Amino acid sequence: MKKIIITAANGFIGRKLAEYFVNDYEVVALVRGKVDQVEGVKYLEWNGRDLGDWQLEFEGAECVINMAGRSVDCRYNEKNKAQIYSSRLESTKVLGEAIESCINPPKLWINSASATIYRYSEDTPMTEKAGEIGTGFSVDVCQQWEGMFYSFAHSKLRQVALRTTIVLGNGGGAMAPMVRLVRFGMGGKQGKGNQMFSWIHAEDFCRAVAFIIETPEIEGPVNMAAPFPLTNNEFMKTLRRVYRAPFGIPVPRFLLEFGARIIRTETELILKSRFVIPEKLMQHGFIFHFPDAETAAQNIKNTD
DSSP, X not given: OOEEEEESTTSHHHHHHXXXXXXXXXXXXXXXXXXXXXXXXXXXXXXXXXXXXXXXXXXXOSEEEEOOOOOSOSOOOHHHHHHHHXXXXXXXXXXXXXXXXXXSOOSEEEEEEEXXXXXXXXXXXXXXXXXXXXXXXXHHHHHHHXXXXXXXXXXXXXXXXXXXXXXXXXXXXXXXXXXXXXXXXXXXXXXTSXXXXXXXXXXXXXXXHHHHHHOTTOOXXXXXXXXXXXXXXXXXXXXXXXXXXXXXXXXXXXXXXXXXXXXXXXXXXXXXXXXXXXXXXXXXXXXXXXXXXXXXXXXXXXXX
């Protein structure tokens, strides 16, 4: 079996990928410490900074998928900012060094990135070709992250940066807290509600990664998003309809700011308008199982 190496395979998306690929590939997972394991996956410990025995697995591997990076669901104080930078840049750098040390290196390196790299947009869709880069801390993280990734570019290595939107699914991620809000009657629009909400179902995320592996023409940045983004107001209405919530109290910006301080996160995660279109995936013929929010939410509810 061909070998796939997945970092941060104990995280929400990393575990989904390990579960998805384990039946068709030899999956090696690089993790920090003990984790709940997926049967059939080989787990190795790494620290995301230094080379070690784990790099021996890279010889002859088909693909490396790097999902490592400290969660951005936190307050952006100086300590957390430093960790957000270092966890992404250091893990990407050491993986590049491991690949370069191989006699028979992997053919493909897929690195996590973020659609947050694009500017705030309510009316202009951001594609890989025409997307406009934004400004600020989160954008700078994304730019440095991709910069580190592409600093290891060479002719024999195909590289793909996954500019990922909000991943919706069971077992973690953003869906559970949003559903809780809906069920407790707090599922109204957040802020003005006109900010665009771009997302992708976890199953389509995994299927898209498999599609990238199998489509050698795809390289460079890839927007990991469903084809039909919608406003925050429309998305919350969809959740209320699917979960049969009779009403949803709107949450104005000042309350979001207050609540974000209490739960130690940032309102950017909710209020930034992300209008992202998966142009490259669609141009190469990828078919989404869950192209619209209602279909995705209904599936997640039915499989919860």
